[in-house]
Amino acid sequence: MNESTRQSSEPETKRQGLSGNALGAIFMLLSGLGFTVYIVLSKTLTEDVHPVFLAFWRSFIACLISVPVIMRAGIGKLKTRHPGLLLLRSLFGTLGFTLAIVAISADFDLTFSQFNAISFSRSLFVTVLAAIVLRETVGIHRWGAVGVGFLGVLIMVVPGVFIFWAASGGDGFSLDLGTMTAIASAFFLAFAIVLVKSLSAELSAVALLTYANVLSSVLLLPFAIYYWSTPDLETWGWIIVMAGVGFVAQYCYISAVSVGDASFISPLDYLRLPMATVADLIIVGMLPGMNVWIGAAIIIVSAAYITFRDRNKKAQKVKVLTDR
Template structure:
């Protein structure tokens, strides 16, 4: 009460906070009013941009730090981000009915990231990005052997056309010499394709939290020894970039998941290929690397064949190459 016995006037609300809340509410309302596929498209475009930023940061760091060191710190940062979810769900988050598949998933995810990140460091950004798209064709092939999926002449034709694009990019000079770093990108894409198949099996028995926990923690453990052996003390700026790699990787994966929750895979999966536009622009602006004619032709074949494969999956009622777990960056 005040001196004259009246109640004190209520405190005035902070004007900037009120305006901020109104703007946030208005933006949320506008987004919710959009069609689901439009929302999914916006999320997947954001995911593609974030994965390209992640690749750019890895390429910048790779000039002074080993890929083992980069991957170790990335996994540690991502594990810290998801730690509340892991801890909140203990012991369920550690319970798996298929430890063999969890181990296989961790092994191939490690191969995928080591090879994929090395390719990003050594190749022009657009080349590494385009070669990574070949994962779609490996998923098609592995689905035949491991899922018993029947593939018709249309998808086989798309797969062959895509691999012609890959071969073109593997031998950019036309001199019969295979670029070993481009070969690493293909190995990484194949390993990532196997990861997508394994996840399809794991989701039948284990929770998403369990799958996430084993990947986040175990890949980091595997990288500890090699990272210590090749350790180079990062500068303060490099520590910031390393932390950013982990944060952006997590944000990209979350955007990817939200995209496929909001929209239909058939409608939005093709937008993932906007990564090549982002990668080409950043490659030119940041690294001064212009895509060659061979890169553009090979990338065009890969993307067109991938889009056709996704379309055929929709026609046949399949959902593997166009599913959320098949769209992340080398997992």
């Protein structure tokens, strides 16, 4: 680099301010905080209203927020050649976040830490579904990481798998309905993520978010009517706050992955676990058991390995194309 090039690049760097990774890290931290507040409010609100009723209003209020955004960007942004695929993605996404609210609801004893740790298995399901649905080539290293990751899930949720150092160490841990609901939520959300890979070529993140909220509202309306509740004004206020926080957390997540490198940004999402642990300590007055920490650590390492390996493979492809 000559002197004139260096001098011209320095002011440009200063004008740019934060780097993409730094800005992405801020967005991801805000997303983690928002998601933690969201699940805390969801669990608290389900003491007064049905989880499905809450899921509808979460989607409908988010719809009211996102529609003006897409209208300002232009209605043409919603044009799609794959309406069936978009509907299927919205169906899986709706099932995923609705089951998430059900799993974390007051009807079950799943802690915030356990729920968050189980949710990290989405990346493992994504790898499996990408191989089946998108016909992506998955090598032995990634399959091995997926297998180890699911072992982490078992350690975390199945009694006695790893709690062998104390007599009756597995007492109190069981694969209950709340745990299975959380796993099902992770699976359906992973399926939605895989379908997004096919749709993101023609639709922006804002358009996908708008479609998701609109179609989720339509799909959930009959169930919301069936499980209709009559909350007081204070509860309505908290429902609006919960939906708004959920929308902001989702928007921050999308912004994070769009401005930063996936290999740098994705691991920051795991900070949701210590955030949820603090929430458990403050609200429930308890810390997660050893099996949760061990299982979550295995899942996180496996998912991080898959992320970094995908990044390296993409970098190698780019290098091959560049060398040609």
